[in-house]
Ligand SMILES: [Fe+2]
């Protein structure tokens with residue numbers, strides 16, 4: 001079980017760092033007069049908050065105690081601030097992070113959960129992993145538009161409050177990741 005506790009803490013740290021980093025990337029996109037990219041960074045940053053919440057709840061259930069993330073959470077703001085480049089490179093940085101989480105970090109954490117027979121951590125890691133895949137896809141879509149110098153249309157973004165899935169333009173009847181209904185999507 002200790003490995004699951006460690007994995008949950010690592011995931012909370014990773015998500016918290018990503019959340020902070022995307023906020024800085026959003027500010028940079030605003031500076032570069034790319035408001036739609038700033039909007040996407042902020043929506044996905046808010047989605048990471050949902051992962052933090054879900055992982056924290058799982059940690060609390062598994063350890064049967066109240067969790068104060070500040071006991072172990074570290075956000076190296078200086079290091080993250082140094083990662084802020086122009087928006088094209090910031091999108092590349094974000095894509096790399098999301099792919100790392102999908103293909104390495106969560107993949108490993110899910111395997112550990114299966115080995116330990118821990119359904120609680122397996123669920124929160126699986127939902128987050130699927131959402132990160134969508135995040136990578138969306139960042140990539142915007143990167144392609146930016147690279148092609150195509151205009152990025154103003155769209156509404158919808159964030160599933162259960163799993164952190166992000167949808168463009170409209171909220172689906174049912175979330176394709178967590179299967180909760182449309183009413184759990186917030187317009188962002
Ligand atoms: Fe993400």
Ligand SMILES: [Fe+2]
Nearest residue numbers: 160163175178
């Ligand atoms: Fe969802």
